[in-house]
Amino acid sequence: MNFQAGRLIMEKIKEIILAAVPEAILEDKQVLTVTVEADQLRLLAKTLHDNKELPFDFLSQLIGMDWGDSLGVLYLLSSSADLSKQLLIKTAVKDRQNPLLYTVSDIWETANLNEREVYAFFGIRFINHPDMRRFILNDDWHGFPFRKDYDEDPAINPLSLESKEIVDVAPRIIETPNGLKEEKVPVFDKDDYIINIGPQHPSMHGVMHFRTSLEGEIVKKIDVHSGYIHRGIEKLSEKLTYPQILHFTDRLDYLSANINRHALCMCVEKAASIEIPERAEYIRVIMDELNRIESHLLAWACMCNDLGAITAFIYGMREREMILDIFEKTSGGRLIINYNVVGGVMFDIYKDFQKDTKAFIIHMRESLKEYHRLFSGNVIALGRMVGIGIMKKEDAVSYGVTGPAGRGSGWSCDLRKYLPYSIYDRVEFTEVIRTECDSYARYLNRLDEIEESLKIIEQLVDNIPEGDFQAKTKAIIKIPEGQYFQRVETARGDFGVFIESHGDKNPYRLKFRSPSMALVSIMPLICKGEKLSDLIGIGGSMDYVIPDIDR
Amino acid sequence: MLLEISHPLELFKLTAWLDSMLRSLMPDWGALLIEFVLIGLVLLLAYAVIALALIYIERKITAFFQCRLGPNRVGKYGIIQSVADMVKILLKEIIPIDHVDKILFYLAPFFVIVSSMLTFGALPFGNGLHVVDFNIGLFYLIAVSSLSIIGVLLAGWSSNNKYSMIGAMRSGAQFISYELSAGLSLMTIAVLSGSLQLSTIVESQTYVYHWNLFRGHIPALIAFVIYLIAGHAETNRGPFDLPEAESELTAGYHTEYSGLQFGFFYLAEYLNMFIIAGIATTVFLGGWNPVQIEGWNGFNEVMNWIPSYVWFFAKTGVLIFLSLWVRWTFPRLRIDQLLNLEWKYLLPINLVNLVVMAVLVVFGLYIK
Numbered sequence: 006m007n008f009q010a011g012r013l014i015m016e017k018i019k020e021i022i023l024a025a026v027p028e029a030i031l032e033d034k035q036v037l038t039v040t041v042e043a044d045q046l047r048l049l050a051k052t053l054h055d056n057k058e059l060p061f062d063f064l065s066q067l068i069g070m071d072w073g074d075s076l077g078v079l080y081l082l083s084s085s086a087d088l089s090k091q092l093l094i095k096t097a098v099k100d101r102q103n104p105l106l107y108t109v110s111d112i113w114e115t116a117n118l119n120e121r122e123v124y125a126f127f128g129i130r131f132i133n134h135p136d137m138r139r140f141i142l143n144d145d146w147h148g149f150p151f152r153k154d155y156d157e158d159p160a161i162n163p164l165s166l167e168s169k170e171i172v173d174v175a176p177r178i179i180e181t182p183n184g185l186k187e188e189k190v191p192v193f194d195k196d197d198y199i200i201n202i203g204p205q206h207p208s209m210h211g212v213m214h215f216r217t218s219l220e221g222e223i224v225k226k227i228d229v230h231s232g233y234i235h236r237g238i239e240k241l242s243e244k245l246t247y248p249q250i251l252h253f254t255d256r257l258d259y260l261s262a263n264i265n266r267h268a269l270c271m272c273v274e275k276a277a278s279i280e281i282p283e284r285a286e287y288i289r290v291i292m293d294e295l296n297r298i299e300s301h302l303l304a305w306a307c308m309c310n311d312l313g314a315i316t317a318f319i320y321g322m323r324e325r326e327m328i329l330d331i332f333e334k335t336s337g338g339r340l341i342i343n344y345n346v347v348g349g350v351m352f353d354i355y356k357d358f359q360k361d362t363k364a365f366i367i368h369m370r371e372s373l374k375e376y377h378r379l380f381s382g383n384v385i386a387l388g389r390m391v392g393i394g395i396m397k398k399e400d401a402v403s404y405g406v407t408g409p410a411g412r413g414s415g416w417s418c419d420l421r422k423y424l425p426y427s428i429y430d431r432v433e434f435t436e437v438i439r440t441e442c443d444s445y446a447r448y449l450n451r452l453d454e455i456e457e458s459l460k461i462i463e464q465l466v467d468n469i470p471e472g473d474f475q476a477k478t479k480a481i482i483k484i485p486e487g488q489y490f491q492r493v494e495t496a497r498g499d500f501g502v503f504i505e506s507h508g509d510k511n512p513y514r515l516k517f518r519s520p521s522m523a524l525v526s527i528m529p530l531i532c533k534g535e536k537l538s539d540l541i542g543i544g545g546s547m548d549y550v551i552p553d554i555d556r
Numbered sequence: 557m558l559l560e561i562s563h564p565l566e567l568f569k570l571t572a573w574l575d576s577m578l579r580s581l582m583p584d585w586g587a588l589l590i591e592f593v594l595i596g597l598v599l600l601l602a603y604a605v606i607a608l609a610l611i612y613i614e615r616k617i618t619a620f621f622q623c624r625l626g627p628n629r630v631g632k633y634g635i636i637q638s639v640a641d642m643v644k645i646l647l648k649e650i651i652p653i654d655h656v657d658k659i660l661f662y663l664a665p666f667f668v669i670v671s672s673m674l675t676f677g678a679l680p681f682g683n684g685l686h687v688v689d690f691n692i693g694l695f696y697l698i699a700v701s702s703l704s705i706i707g708v709l710l711a712g713w714s715s716n717n718k719y720s721m722i723g724a725m726r727s728g729a730q731f732i733s734y735e736l737s738a739g740l741s742l743m744t745i746a747v748l749s750g751s752l753q754l755s756t757i758v759e760s761q762t763y764v765y766h767w768n769l770f771r772g773h774i775p776a777l778i779a780f781v782i783y784l785i786a787g788h789a790e791t792n793r794g795p796f797d798l799p800e801a802e803s804e805l806t807a808g809y810h811t812e813y814s815g816l817q818f819g820f821f822y823l824a825e826y827l828n829m830f831i832i833a834g835i836a837t838t839v840f841l842g843g844w845n846p847v848q849i850e851g852w853n854g855f856n857e858v859m860n861w862i863p864s865y866v867w868f869f870a871k872t873g874v875l876i877f878l879s880l881w882v883r884w885t886f887p888r889l890r891i892d893q894l895l896n897l898e899w900k901y902l903l904p905i906n907l908v909n910l911v912v913m914a915v916l917v918v919f920g921l922y923i924k
Contacts, residue, residue, distance in 0.1 A: 198718070200719070206806065314887035316621055319624065320623070385889055538890045538891065539890065
């Protein structure tokens, strides 16, 4: 029934698109693809966002492209009401010297940082975007590294050891009745008391940099700077074969290492039509859930530490250690386990895997009770979390905040439910949703999700089928021409892999959707007016991982 | 009676003998001079040794709270770890910081450490181990220990660092607020015991039910709890460690300090914890008096054999353990919650409590 209804809705959406933009070209691929001219992009975007049938109010991915003769942007849209409905908008500009597109950041807030990233990498500038500074790259970077004709000569962008002042001035292009106008606006007011939180800061969970203006203890504005550990993984991938790219995924969001890798493996397997054995599916899901528990434990521990409870931090680490031991015995790695490969997993599970896992489940349940006794009910902890960092559902959707944080705002956004991959459609678990929208809801969500993950593991661990753990694959994996998407639910939310293949053994363009970037992008909004201490606490409750942003 | 039973291990005989020997050898002023110097040295030594012991104890206890082992490499059970740390901090370079207010910057640590050292002179560590017995001893303790805020504010102001500045501002607000509560709760006991002189306060608490905590029953208990909270807040330790708040302000007011200067702040923090516990012991828990229960003469005899300074350190140790327990369990308060707690709860309760105590004393409703 669902399938039929879904079909019907998508047919209606097609009608709506054609009614608004008759020139649009619709293609039924893995995802319904709509190609429009650059000048009609905004019209289409607005129509899709505002339509009554199925509002596409969640911009999951915004992907810059260089097709050689033209530059372009892909928008992967989804609906917050039903994440399984997806739609891809494709647009392009011919002008490589001064490519201009209209911004969609007023329609989907998450486009704000993503468009800045596209500007840094592809040089496409967005008209009416409020702040057209380069994201991730420095303002004085020469060239646009993700363009195919980019000159990689280190002499052009030499390594600078000089300390540079940060200039808080944002250029932008505004459309006026007299044509386009370029202007520069200051980011902060003249007399603002600006404090740099990060990039070296104990509570930034990595090298995040918040330039924060304060009024006494109260946060007035946050300006997000990123890119301190940007490694250009997407660019590097364009020269590597698919099995070679795999290990990068573990280094994005290193706390969801295995889940990220699972996503890329699935994307490649789907595209190259590789069947993987049942046993591998079971092992992958068990490892994913262990990984999720590990990540949530670390998030819990770090959040407690951010709020000043150092003992709780060590408790979280203690339980996490057991998972890491299981990982180590299975794969040899602890944090970055390099376990999934195209076609299955790298090694079979070890003899006592089931025994260890079951022992862990029992131990973890006890520990959860201890966590609640130690921290969840503590009156100071409650004062620091309840009603703090309110993130309304529409904001969460607009900024693309998924995962436990999004579900803490009452948004049902678990991709394991909406786009069940691997064997998630065969296990039973509850999607943990809270509607309080505050730090405490996000905090409790994580602890509850640990319990749900334990349930999933319990259902699978005794039923791992016999058989191969890896399918035989060709030495060189080639993916047929096309665009491929795979979205999975990591510990931080919607992680996406996009591959555009031109039929080679390496991708033409590879893009990872980073859930952490959405989490960071909403920080300025939800921290405004809160105390400086709460900025740290809210950061802990969002649980972003910076290498995920600095891909 | 009980106190007249001689203690084989007490030190007051030794000090009296030393005094009479010196006076027999030289004129009075010479004897006094030598005694001053000796006492000064002993206090400084005690200061350092107590700090080292506290650091080791805290690290070990914390480790057990957190399912760790704690220091266990330097010496058996890591027992000389803090000595090694001291040597390290003495040898460390003091990094000069550009654009600081030099005089204030270098002066600040001294304010902090001197204020905590000054209290040592007036604390009764044991029978006969009391250097200066002011008739306003309690007042002196409060006055002197509140000097350290000047050092903290100077450190924050002169460091030319925004984190330090925020930390100093926080600690200014915190110190001044909680000084009120600490002072008022001590005043409650001053009303009960009718004296500010520490020796009188200690001597009036012979039997356990004479301890001010029990003698003044409900108001004294309230004062005790408030004093512990306020005192804990004054030491800048979790959950009141906002001025440092390492997860927010990296290290707060002492972010820019290094080497021995940082060591001063660090030392003063530990000693303040000891001093707060020491004052609480003296004022509420009978000071160096042993546990004495009326009628149990055999028991009292045995307790009396334990020297008074051991009692003092044991009682202080219990309070320090309590403070560690709190510190390593609770998350940190936020500045507005911290001030709310003081101005909206502790201070009004304290004021009422003081009046209640006065009424109790006027009508003689305390345990006699």
